Each structure stands twice: as structure tokens, then as C-alpha cells.
Amino acid sequence: MARIFAYILHSNGELDDSALELLAAAKRIDPDADVTAIVTGSGIDDVCGKAAQSYKTVWKIDNEALSYPNAEVVRKALVNILPADSIVLLPHDHFGMDLGPGLSIKMDSSFVSDVVDIEKVEGNTLKVIRQEFTGQVSTHVHCDISSGAVVNMRPGVCQPAEGQAGEVVDKSGEAGDLSAKRKFVEIQEAEAGEVDITKSDVLVSVGRGIEDEDNLEIVFELAGAMGADVSCSRPIVDAKWLEKARQVGTSGKTVKPKLYMALGISGSFQHVGGVKGNPFIVAINKNPKAPIFQVADVGVEADILEFVPELTEKIKEL
Amino acid sequence: MEILVCAKRVPDTAENEIEINSAGNDIKRDDLVYSVNEWDNYAVEEAIQIVEKHGGSVTVVTVGDDESEEILRREMAMGAENGILLTDEAFEGSDGKGIAALLKAAVEKGNYDLIMTGAQADEGYAQVGGMLAAMLDYPYASLVNKIEVGDGKLTVGREIEGGNIEINEIELPCVLSIQTGINEPRYVGIRGIRKVASVNIPAMGASDLGIDPASVGADAAGVKRIDYFVPEMGEGAQMLEGSDDEILEKLIELLKSKGGIK
Ligand SMILES: Cc1cc2nc3c(=O)[nH]c(=O)nc-3n(C[C@H](O)[C@H](O)[C@H](O)COP(=O)(O)OP(=O)(O)OC[C@H]3O[C@@H](n4cnc5c(N)ncnc54)[C@H](O)[C@@H]3O)c2cc1C
Numbered sequence: 001m002a003r004i005f006a007y008i009l010h011s012n013g014e015l016d017d018s019a020l021e022l023l024a025a026a027k028r029i030d031p032d033a034d035v036t037a038i039v040t041g042s043g044i045d046d047v048c049g050k051a052a053q054s055y056k057t058v059w060k061i062d063n064e065a066l067s068y069p070n071a072e073v074v075r076k077a078l079v080n081i082l083p084a085d086s087i088v089l090l091p092h093d094h095f096g097m098d099l100g101p102g103l104s105i106k107m108d109s110s111f112v113s114d115v116v117d118i119e120k121v122e123g124n125t126l127k128v129i130r131q132e133f134t135g136q137v138s139t140h141v142h143c144d145i146s147s148g149a150v151v152n153m154r155p156g157v158c159q160p161a162e163g164q165a166g167e168v169v170d171k172s173g174e175a176g177d178l179s180a181k182r183k184f185v186e187i188q189e190a191e192a193g194e195v196d197i198t199k200s201d202v203l204v205s206v207g208r209g210i211e212d213e214d215n216l217e218i219v220f221e222l223a224g225a226m227g228a229d230v231s232c233s234r235p236i237v238d239a240k241w242l243e244k245a246r247q248v249g250t251s252g253k254t255v256k257p258k259l260y261m262a263l264g265i266s267g268s269f270q271h272v273g274g275v276k277g278n279p280f281i282v283a284i285n286k287n288p289k290a291p292i293f294q295v296a297d298v299g300v301e302a303d304i305l306e307f308v309p310e311l312t313e314k315i316k317e318l
Numbered sequence: 319m320e321i322l323v324c325a326k327r328v329p330d331t332a333e334n335e336i337e338i339n340s341a342g343n344d345i346k347r348d349d350l351v352y353s354v355n356e357w358d359n360y361a362v363e364e365a366i367q368i369v370e371k372h373g374g375s376v377t378v379v380t381v382g383d384d385e386s387e388e389i390l391r392r393e394m395a396m397g398a399e400n401g402i403l404l405t406d407e408a409f410e411g412s413d414g415k416g417i418a419a420l421l422k423a424a425v426e427k428g429n430y431d432l433i434m435t436g437a438q439a440d441e442g443y444a445q446v447g448g449m450l451a452a453m454l455d456y457p458y459a460s461l462v463n464k465i466e467v468g469d470g471k472l473t474v475g476r477e478i479e480g481g482n483i484e485i486n487e488i489e490l491p492c493v494l495s496i497q498t499g500i501n502e503p504r505y506v507g508i509r510g511i512r513k514v515a516s517v518n519i520p521a522m523g524a525s526d527l528g529i530d531p532a533s534v535g536a537d538a539a540g541v542k543r544i545d546y547f548v549p550e551m552g553e554g555a556q557m558l559e560g561s562d563d564e565i566l567e568k569l570i571e572l573l574k575s576k577g578g579i580k
């Protein structure tokens with residue numbers, strides 16, 4: 001069986017949540033695997049030490065050019081260092097999406113992304129489960145790993161693995177030429193909005209099911225009657241109907257309310273990924289098969305354009 | 319600037335519920351409404367805006383069947399000058415690498431400074447742009463939500479977590495995958511579509527592209543979807559049932575008990 005590697009994301013000296021999730025994923029591919037963690041960056045002895053508490057082998061690639069994880073530079077280092085036919089695990093987030101596809105081309109290996117479950121390996125075939133149409137249907141997918149693979153795992157689907165302590169091996173000398181045609185400049189922080197939804201106890205969150213900007217009024221009226229704040233899914237921000245600061249999700253805010261009401265939101269992993277702290281979730285959606293009903297505690301199959309004004313009326317009568 | 323935008327015709331999920339057919343080997347396609355992949359529409363709009371400011375032209379390319387021509391026309395009605403349809407029985411069942419290899423061949427037939435894809439399409443892979451860039455040996459940035467044109471290079475913003483933006487400088491020619499929300503795609507009316515109804519859209523097959531048919535398509539695919547299925551669900555939500563009034567009453571009780579009504 002090919003050697004398995006997990007790329008470790010880290011920031012401010014801390015391992016990303018994905019670090020131990022990928023170890024779990026690797027064990028699903030091969031329970032006996034000695035999984036190797038790869039840590040890149042500049043001045044990363046501490047982080048490598050943390051990774052070595054769970055990974056038997058940690059490959060350290062320390063280089064000034066890697067001080068920010070620019071996918072093009074990381075890819076060059078990995079292509080120089082990884083053996084042929086490797087299986088490389090990445091998180092399917094803004095970094096893994098940037099790195100994974102191109103890495104698989106340069107490694108001449110297969111690529112499979114947004115994997116939600118790993119079934120098994122049979123011969124040279126890795127059998128995994130993915131979803132399509134923002135989670136509306138699931139699919140069995142077979143991936144040929146005869147010349148290796150890059151596998152992007154959906155964040156949060158694997159429980160972090162325990163692992164065994166191991167040692168750090170310095171591979172910095174093998175990184176090779178790290179010049180790049182894409183240069184990192186800076187991070188621009190998100191602008192603050194008129195409300196800070198990360199502080200809200202009760203959120204009434206609205207998605208594309210609201211259909212029209214004018215209809216947002218019924219959502220604000222409900223929130224007003226409940227004493228809640230209004231948040232939303234991404235398409236509402238894309239359409240410029242609400243400000244970015246109200247967007248819940250992986251590319252928006254992480255919220256920790258006690259109660260979360262999802263109105264006309266399908267429940268994509270990028271949206272639900274921003275709802276933390278195990279709130280009580282109420283979903284209202286006209287499609288009884290919408291994935292949001294899998295994560296909600298209570299569901300109502302209804303047209304929000306009709307149901308929400310009725311609910312507001314009743315609450316006002318209290 | 320000569321810009322090539324890659325676009326895919328996909329079922330419109332805002333309009334349809336996606337259901338699996340009885341054999342489990344496909345979704346029910348009969349009544350689906352198709353449109354251009356949402357992300358690709360933002361890419362075309364961005365390309366048009368760049369050309370409006372800096373000159374050049376926009377070409378839209380798709381790999382698909384005869385019906386895929388309609389999305390090329392739609393994007394041409396928005397303002398793209400040219401459309402190219404890559405179509406051949408040999409292309410059917412291609413995986414991401416196959417699609418990227420076909421698009422690479424199309425890129426090499428032209429003289430483009432900038433190639434754009436959407437961040438992802440209906441299958442949620444988010445792979446074709448990055449693969450295409452690596453095959454071309456062009457630099458790549460994904461999830462782009464901001465572009466400024468400079469001299470021989472672009473300054474691009476990538477959307478990262480928490481609504482933060484990662485600013486990069488990237489040399490031309492390059493490939494960018496475009497994130498939704500980067501702009502406000504213009505409206506296309508019936509009149510616009512009519513204007514381009516009779517424009518000739520060249521179709522290219524394997525031999526036109528100089529592609530070995532055996533190197534793409536289902537047989538060459540290293541990554542294959544075996545079937546569609548509905549997973550065994552956990553408990554899921556408790557669905558409130560009854561008359562409208564009963565549902566409202568139950569919901570309000572729940573909201574009260576969970577501190578949802580202040
Ligand atoms: C890199 C990346 C990052 C992303 N980050 C985020 C993020 O941070 N946050 C986020 O939200 N998304 C994010 N997305 C987008 C995400 O993948 C989904 O596209 C998005 O969450 C869908 O939003 P939605 O549920 O409102 O819309 P849809 O998926 O279109 O769902 C609309 C729902 O409304 C229902 N509906 C329609 N009409 C009615 C009605 N009248 N009454 C009741 N129900 C109705 C439909 O049945 C459907 O379930 C990201 C995507 C990518 C690629």
C-alpha cells in the first residue's frame with residue numbers, strides 16, 4: 001500500500017482542527033498505515049512538535065518562502081519531496097481547494113475532493129462517498145490510486161484521531177527551487193457590520209428561499225417580534241441584499257447562538273460549518289428532503305413566504 | 319486582454335429538487351431546468367467588465383453536448399464575443415482531468431492572457447481550474463473575489479475563512495477560479511438572446527483539438543461515480559405535523575422553551 005501523507009495546516013503556532021481529522025481519514029484508508037505529517041512554514045519547530053504528539057513521523061519543511069502557505073510554493077516543495085505514488089490528504093477548505101487539484105496533476109496522481117466518507121481500499125481502488133448538488137444526493141466514487149492520489153476531506157466529517165507520538169525529520173534541504181509566479185501580499189480583514197451576529201443568542205437566518213429582496217421584510221419582522229438578530233446564507237450576500245457581516249458559514253461568520261432558525265436555507269456544509277456551539281436548530285423549508293433537516297432539531301415543511309408572516313402574527317399576539 | 323472563460327451547463331438547483339432515478343445510476347433529468355453554472359456566470363461578468371475597462375475580448379468555452387450551446391449563447395448575450403463548443407462522443411464520462419485536458423487543448427488553439435473558471439460546479443469538485451493551470455504550467459489562484467489589472471500581472475483577492483481576503487500578485491498568463499459575489503452579473507433579456515441567436519458557434523471534436531480520444535472520456539477516467547444513492551439518515555429533525563394552527567402553536571411553544579422569544 002502506498003505511503004500516506006497528511007498536510008498539516010497551522011496558524012499562530014496552533015494546529016488546525018483538520019490536523020487530527022486527516023489522521024483519522026488516513027486510518028480509514030489503511031488501519032496499519034504509518035501516516036506521515038507534513039508541516040511547512042518558517043520557524044515551525046513548535047508546531048512540528050505538536051504534530052509529533054500524534055503522528056509517528058513528521059516531515060518538517062522550514063523555509064522563509066513558506067512563511068505564508070501560498071499553494072503554488074507549497075506545491076513545489078511537496079512535488080520535490082514526496083515519493084511517487086503517494087496518497088496525500090488535505091482539508092477541503094480554501095487552502096486545500098487551492099492546492100489539491102494542481103498537486104495531483106504535478107504528482108501525476110488521481111484527485112478526489114470533498115470526500116465525506118471513506119469506505120475501503122480494494123486493490124488499486126479507493127472507494128469513497130461524496131455528495132453532489134450541495135448535499136441533495138450522495139454518490140459512491142471509485143478513485144484509481146495505482147499512481148497515488150490527492151484526497152481532499154470535507155472538514156468536520158472525521159472525528160479527530162488519537163495517534164501515537166513520533167519524531168520530526170527535517171526535510172528542509174530537499175525542498176528545492178521555491179520561486180513562484182504568485183506572491184502573497186497581505187490579509188485584508190473582514191469589515192465589521194452594523195450587527196455582530198457572533199454575539200447573538202437567537203438568530204433568524206434567511207437563505208435563497210426568500211426569493212426576492214423585498215421579501216426580506218418578513219424576516220426582519222419575525223426577528224423583531226422574537227427579539228432576535230437576522231443572519232443569512234451566502235447567496236443573500238452575493239446578491240447584495242444584506243451585508244457580508246451577516247453571512248453565516250465557512251467564508252462568513254462562525255456563530256454560537258442558543259437558537260438558530262434557518263429559513264429557506266438548504267444546509268450546505270459551508271453554511272452549517274459556521275453554526276457552532278450545538279444550538280437548537282429550527283429549519284423551515286418547502287423541500288422535505290433539504291439537507292438542513294438532517295442537522296436541525298425541529299423542522300417545518302412550509303413555504304416561508306406564507307408561514308413566516310403567520311408565525312410573526314402569532315408571536316405578536318402573545 | 320484576451321480572456322477565456324470556461325462554463326458548464328448544469329441543472330439549476332434553485333429551480334429544481336434533485337431526485338434519483340429508479341435505477342440509481344442518474345438523477346431524474348426529464349423535468350430539470352438547466353442553466354449556466356452560477357459561479358461561471360460571475361466569471362463571465364468579471365471578464366466582460368475587465369474588457370470594458372482595458373480592451374480585448376471574451377471567449378466562452380464549454381465541454382458538453384449539443385444542448386450546451388444554449389449557455390454559450392446566453393453568455394454571448396451578456397457580452398462575450400465568441401463561443402466555442404467542445405463536443406464529441408469520446409468526451410462523455412470524462413473526469414476532471416479529462417475536462418481539464420480538453421480545455422487545455424482549447425487554450426492552446428488561442429492566445430489568451432487570462433483564463434477563468436468558476437470555483438466549483440454541480441458536482442462540487444472545485445478541481446478543473448487548478449488542474450488546467452497545472453497542465454498549462456500557469457500560476458493559479460482559486461476563490462477569487464477581487465481583481466485589479468496591472469502591468470503583466472494582476473492583483474487578486476482570494477476569499478479565505480471568516481470573510482477575510484488574501485491578497486496576491488499573480489503573473490499573466492494565469493488561471494483564476496472565480497467565487498460568487500465578486501460582481502453583480504448583468505441581466506440577460508429575451509432581446510439579448512435573440513440578437514445572438516444566429517451567431518455561428520464553432521464545435522470542435524477530438525481531431526480538431528488534436529486529442530487522442532482514448533486519453534479522455536469514461537474509459538480514461540481515474541475517478542468514477544459508481545451510483546447515486548440516498549444515505550441512511552440519522553434521526554434528523556422532528557418534523558412538526560398537523561394543521562397550520564397546530565404547527566404554529568407547537569413551534570411557538572418550542573421557541574419559548576428554548577429562549578427564542580424574548
Ligand atoms: C468556498 C466556498 C465557501 C462558501 N461559504 C459559504 C458560507 O460561508 N456561507 C454560506 O451560506 N454558503 C457558503 N457557500 C455556498 C454554499 O455552498 C451554498 O451554495 C449556499 O450555502 C446555499 O445557500 P442557500 O441554502 O441559501 O441556497 P440554496 O442552496 O439555493 O437553498 C435554498 C433553499 O430554500 C428552499 N426554498 C426555496 N423557496 C422556498 C420557500 N418559498 N419557502 C421555503 N423554502 C424555500 C429550497 O428548498 C432550498 O432548500 C460557499 C461555497 C464555497 C464554494
Ligand SMILES: Nc1ncnc2c1ncn2[C@@H]1O[C@H](COP(=O)(O)O)[C@@H](O)[C@H]1O
Binds near residue numbers: 381
Ligand atoms: N464541462 C465543462 N466545460 C467547461 N468548463 C467546465 C466544465 N466542467 C467544469 N468546468 C469549469 O470548471 C469549474 C469548476 O468545476 P468543477 O471542478 O467541476 O467543480 C466550473 O465552474 C467551470 O468553469
